[in-house]
Amino acid sequence: MIVVMKSTSSDTDIQHVITFLEKHGLSGHLSQGVERTIIGVLGAVGATGAPGSIGGINPAIGEALEGLPNVENVVRVSKPYKLASREFHPEDTVVEVPSACVEGGVVRIGGSDIVMMAGPCTVETEKQLMTTAAAVRKEGAVILRGGAFKPSTSPYGFRGLGEEGLKLLAKARDEFGMAIITEVMTPTDVAMVCEYADILQIGTRNMQNYMLLDEVGRTRKPVVLKRGMSSTFEEWLLAAEYVLSQGNRNVILCERGIRTFEKTTRNTMDISAIPLIKRLSHLPIISDPSQGTGRRDLVGPMSLAxxxxxxxxxxxEVHPNPDEALKDGAQSVTIEQFHDLMPQVHAVAAAIGRKLVTR
Structure with a gap:
């Protein structure tokens, strides 16, 4: 449920509500807007054991909350994801990421601007990474992607350079000023990856790795949460809820295609997810057309769409020579293709009243 405070409520009134919730074994998460303060009420399912309880919260508690000073009303949230819902947080969330290559040193994801994140699927060598980083930065990318740890369907596939790859990414950041996004795969790796990365990526195979979600939730690093390859919107947003419930509000969703019966593409890029998620949630959403299609000839059209x-x-995903890539070369565009795509990205962004942030 959600407690909506009156515009005249004071900090004391808000704290009164929080204290009341804590006395009943619940917790309150504040969302302070321009005119209203909203308190999301969270509790473990079945905590009260009361018949008719919603999300484990006894309806009698809702009635008691409505009687507290300067509480305007109490809204029962129908969706199982609370913190990720637009009901709890009506205003769009903007996630800030440090990036030395832009004015002010901060990239904002979720505002009016569009952000380009580009780079190799996997860090292979220093030369490959630096060549790609220089090229994508020249074209306007402000965040460098690159995998140091890579999950692979086959145990014999290239699985990344590990910490050595992280060190190379950090070196590229120092040279070109771009923020770094890279995947973290296990809870035990989170602390190490945090030392190097600016954004933690949770891949499709780990979207429901709840121990990993809890661990990245305990950090305050921005988290890009990719949609599971067979996941519904509700499952995806509940995965985000795991991160949010641990106190990390810097969550970015990523549509990366889903598995369907179609075999022509690696995945089916679900463009409808973008506007629909914006209706359901306040969290920013980005798209990965490389993973979404598995074909470099479709990366451009799906980017524009x-x-x-x-x-x-x-x-x-960008690679100097995709045909020789150790991982996912078929879905990586060449540096020349990325160069050709960028003017089109600017044009479509301008057509809908947005712009690509480049510096």
């Missing part, structure tokens, strides 16, 4: 649909950013 994503922008038209309202994406807050693009996550694109």
């Amino acid at each position: 994503s922008i038209a649909a309202g994406t807050d950013g693009l996550l694109i």
